[in-house]
Amino acid sequence: xxxxxxxxxxxxxxxxxxxxxxxxxxxxxxxxxxxxxxxxxxxxxxxxxxxxxxxxxxxxxxxxxxxxxxxxxxxxxxxxxxxxxxxxxxxxxxxxxxxxxxxxxxxxxxxxxxxxxxxxxxxxxxxxxxxxxxxxxxxxxxxxxxxxxxxxxxxxxxxxxxxxxxxxxxxxxxxxxxxxxxxxxxxxxxxxxxxxxxxxxxxxxxxxxxxxxxxxxxxxxxxxxxxxxxxxxxxxxxxxxxxx
RNA sequence: GGCACUAGUCAG
Numbered sequence: 001x002x003x004x005x006x007x008x009x010x011x012x013x014x015x016x017x018x019x020x021x022x023x024x025x026x027x028x029x030x031x032x033x034x035x036x037x038x039x040x041x042x043x044x045x046x047x048x049x050x051x052x053x054x055x056x057x058x059x060x061x062x063x064x065x066x067x068x069x070x071x072x073x074x075x076x077x078x079x080x081x082x083x084x085x086x087x088x089x090x091x092x093x094x095x096x097x098x099x100x101x102x103x104x105x106x107x108x109x110x111x112x113x114x115x116x117x118x119x120x121x122x123x124x125x126x127x128x129x130x131x132x133x134x135x136x137x138x139x140x141x142x143x144x145x146x147x148x149x150x151x152x153x154x155x156x157x158x159x160x161x162x163x164x165x166x167x168x169x170x171x172x173x174x175x176x177x178x179x180x181x182x183x184x185x186x187x188x189x190x191x192x193x194x195x196x197x198x199x200x201x202x203x204x205x206x207x208x209x210x211x212x213x214x215x216x217x218x219x220x221x222x223x224x225x226x227x228x229x230x231x232x233x234x235x236x237x238x239x240x241x242x243x244x
Numbered sequence: 245g246g247c248a249c250u251a252g253u254c255a256g
Contacts, residue, residue, distance in 0.1 A: 075252040
């Protein structure tokens with residue numbers, strides 16, 4: 001069934017969801033039982049191509065075949081709803097399945113992203129706390145999303161607070177975390193803070209990626225900070241001017 | 245018990 005799933009997934013990601021659906025139909029007609037992974041993969045494909053009706057039909061078919069949805073399945077649905085701004089329905093779905101399905105951080109994060117997209121950061125933070133309440137440890141991914149949205153909304157104090165909180169919770173700040181916070185700081189002209197973060201980053205052994213360097217370079221060029229410009233230029237040089 | 249493995253989160 002793994003082999004089938006690789007095909008189903010490939011077809012879905014190539015936009016051939018109808019063909020993917022036919023694979024499942026073909027499986028059942030040959031007496032091969034599609035499993036939760038197969039259904040989830042297809043439902044994800046259907047959701048991502050706007051075929052919500054078909055997606056819910058597949059969910060029903062799955063449940064009718066006595067296959068219980070798992071965290072992945074619920075995440076796929078919740079994520080689709082959230083991205084359409086249907087966060088209320090997404091939360092309702094969670095309420096229905098809580099206690100039956102072991103939801104994980106990714107599931108809650110998907111709704112959190114939905115609230116972020118609506119600019120409802122208070123609700124997004126509520127979801128972060130909901131994870132903790134359910135004994136789920138929010139991961140770097142969750143924090144990166146929040147930091148990014150706070151930064152984009154010019155709420156750098158909130159963003160910085162989360163950024164500082166990460167190591168205290170044992171969360172590793174990766175290249176995306178740093179890029180996001182640097183982007184935010186440069187955007188509102190907090191160059192000194194940006195420089196300090198760069199120091200911190202290098203002190204912790206992280207190499208700033210070229211995107212981070214370039215956005216910093218742009219900022220420090222504007223302020224005429226020659227030493228920083230030179231420093232950033234050197235980092236870029238060592239990386240060989242990659243264009244990611 | 246450990247590792248690996250086919251699906252999910254704005255890291256476009």
